[in-house]
Amino acid sequence: MSRLVVVSNRVAPIRQGKATAGGLAVGLHDALRQSGGIWFGWNGEVSKRPETACETIGNITYVTLDLSKPDYDQYYRGFSNATLWPVFHYRIDLARYCRKEYEGYRRVNAMLAEKLKPLLRPDDILWVHDYHLIPFAAACRQLGIGNRIGFFLHIPFPAPEVLTAIPPHEDLFRSFCYYDLIGFQTETDRLAFQDYISREAGGRVEADGNLSAYGQSFCAGVYPIGVMPDEIRRQAESYRGRRPIIGLTTEGRRRKTLISVDRLDYSKGLVERFQAYERFLEHFPEHRHNVEFIQIAPTSRSDVKTYQAIRKQLETVAGHVNGRLSDLDWTPLHYLNKSLDRRTLIGLFRTANVGLVTPLRDGMNLVAKEYVAAQNPADPGVLVLSRFAGAARELSAALIVNPYDCLGMAEALDRALRMPLEERKERYEDMMQALRAADLNAWRDTFLRDLRSFGRHRVVTARR
Numbered sequence: 001m002s003r004l005v006v007v008s009n010r011v012a013p014i015r016q017g018k019a020t021a022g023g024l025a026v027g028l029h030d031a032l033r034q035s036g037g038i039w040f041g042w043n044g045e046v047s048k049r050p051e052t053a054c055e056t057i058g059n060i061t062y063v064t065l066d067l068s069k070p071d072y073d074q075y076y077r078g079f080s081n082a083t084l085w086p087v088f089h090y091r092i093d094l095a096r097y098c099r100k101e102y103e104g105y106r107r108v109n110a111m112l113a114e115k116l117k118p119l120l121r122p123d124d125i126l127w128v129h130d131y132h133l134i135p136f137a138a139a140c141r142q143l144g145i146g147n148r149i150g151f152f153l154h155i156p157f158p159a160p161e162v163l164t165a166i167p168p169h170e171d172l173f174r175s176f177c178y179y180d181l182i183g184f185q186t187e188t189d190r191l192a193f194q195d196y197i198s199r200e201a202g203g204r205v206e207a208d209g210n211l212s213a214y215g216q217s218f219c220a221g222v223y224p225i226g227v228m229p230d231e232i233r234r235q236a237e238s239y240r241g242r243r244p245i246i247g248l249t250t251e252g253r254r255r256k257t258l259i260s261v262d263r264l265d266y267s268k269g270l271v272e273r274f275q276a277y278e279r280f281l282e283h284f285p286e287h288r289h290n291v292e293f294i295q296i297a298p299t300s301r302s303d304v305k306t307y308q309a310i311r312k313q314l315e316t317v318a319g320h321v322n323g324r325l326s327d328l329d330w331t332p333l334h335y336l337n338k339s340l341d342r343r344t345l346i347g348l349f350r351t352a353n354v355g356l357v358t359p360l361r362d363g364m365n366l367v368a369k370e371y372v373a374a375q376n377p378a379d380p381g382v383l384v385l386s387r388f389a390g391a392a393r394e395l396s397a398a399l400i401v402n403p404y405d406c407l408g409m410a411e412a413l414d415r416a417l418r419m420p421l422e423e424r425k426e427r428y429e430d431m432m433q434a435l436r437a438a439d440l441n442a443w444r445d446t447f448l449r450d451l452r453s454f455g456r457h458r459v460v461t462a463r464r
């Protein structure tokens with residue numbers, strides 16, 4: 001079997017016995033272990049004199065490099081996270097465009113391709129991950145690298161009307177076409193991509209799914225990312241760590257708990273969620289004192305302005321809800337601006353009566369899947385899920401909500417907390433079936449199978 005080379009913005013080596021890594025990292029490691037290979041990307045460090053480091057563990061070689069300050073500012077903080085991320089999440093209002101940053105984005109992609117080139121064997125296959133690296137294949141082709149290259153987009157692909165808000169959208173899109181296979185989380189994303197091909201790029205979408213544009217032919221497919229549901233269930237069953245005292249009355253009676261776990265990001269709909277929770281307590285006062293909401297949201301991308309703003313806004317809303325509604329023996333909202341390890345999260349999911357996952361837009365959202373998998377089959381909790389999370393396609397047995405509908409979300413919370421056991425079990429079984437049918441291994445294996453079976457290697461020269 002040909003070697004696999006994974007390229008991602010961040011690289012996280014996993015050492016023996018380290019069980020704290022997220023599912024995705026473990027899934028990619030398993031693929032690398034099966035065929036041997038390289039994991040290549042940024043190590044998360046910024047330095048004056050960027051260096052490349054190499055570490056081999058078993059049959060996997062981790063090749064990581066640090067970035068210079070201008071590269072970090074333009075490629076990562078700038079074009080990736082201040083332009084692409086908001087636009088791909090339909091937040092043109094929060095996006096900023098700077099030509100210099102786009103040039104930096106292209107430059108770093110070209111630099112990464114150059115660093116990788118000498119490490120490649122002719123039959124290696126490359127799997128590139130996410131929006132930071134859209135021009136990576138084009139940069140490889142320019143260097144004469146003809147290996148098969150696949151790309152998976154973890155975030156949504158926006159409708160052409162939205163994508164075209166990015167001034168160099170055509171140049172950006174052209175660079176997609178040098179991949180052999182492009183994977184999306186949902187059919188909606190794939191259709192939006194095809195829409196751009198036919199309406200903006202003057203390309204062709206064949207009946208068999210083959211695509212062509214800008215003189216290149218390639219394929220696109222839907223590969224919804226999953227979790228390992230039975231593994232999570234076992235972890236949840238065997239969790240013996242810290243138990244939250246949140247949800248307990250002073251006499252030790254258990255209150256019902258709602259849980260949300262996100263990175264602190266404006267796409268996750270945290271402010272709207274807090275407001276809906278406040279509305280819920282106003283509209284259904286019988287739940288007051290009987291329910292507590294735990295929101296875990298560690299800061300992310302804190303040097304991007306829009307992230308500083310959302311953090312402030314969230315603190316204000318959380319303070320407002322608690323200031324208005326708390327009592328001497330009851331705090332309705334627990335907002336933890338910190339991260340918890342994976343095991344503790346899974347343990348928390350198990351004990352929470354409701355999982356509240358209400359992003360305004362999300363590629364998939366693995367928290368929704370992890371919450372369901374961690375439930376006790378004999379007494380499962382209820383998932384309240386935004387229609388704008390990719391996960392809503394598969395988890396249609398959740399209570400599906402529109403996060404812009406404050407009262408609708410409040411009503412869904414009331415319904416979730418009152419839901420009879422039989423209905424909860426039915427919905428849970430339905431969702432577990434969906435999780436097992438499309439787990440993490442299936443995601444990885446079908447993508448790699450399709451990439452391996454894709455046509456021939458090619459040597460082309462990418463135009464800028």
Ligand code: ADQ
Binds near residue numbers: 024225339340341366
């Ligand atoms: P993220 O936006 O980071 O990922 P998500 O899928 O919700 O979002 O989480 C990925 C992983 O991080 C999960 O395993 C989750 O448990 C963990 N995680 C999230 N918040 C955490 C917290 N507060 N503390 C500790 N762990 C936390 C992007 C896309 C998603 C897509 C994933 C995978 O934005 O839509 O589902 O990639 O493709």
